[in-house]
Amino acid sequence: MRLDRPEAASELPVGADMNRVPLTRQQLARIGPRELQLVRGTLRRVANLPEDRGAQLVAEVAETLRTRMEIDALPSPDRLAFLRNVLTMAERYSRSASR
Secondary structure (H helix, E strand, C coil): CCCCCCCCCCCCCCCCCCCCCCCCHHHHHCCCHHHHHHHHHHHHHHHHCCHHHHHHHHHHHHHHHHHHCCCCCCCCCCHHHHHHHHHHHHHHHHHHHCC
């Protein structure tokens, strides 16, 4: 049991260019709560990791999501922006799907 109080997780920046990653509803439906948790955790952790380890982590998570969503290739070499955009779009999709 932890007795210390870790600082609150920082807010995640929202992807500015929402149309950068064109995803279908079928692709977004392949992203479940566990994948969203993985992306959120990665985006929060990457700022506190050494640059080489952060880049490796982002690359692994982006590749995992690309495979899971059956995307042939990442739309941009910026994997961090890809993860932010996927997170934002998946959250929007899950809110609209639950209505």
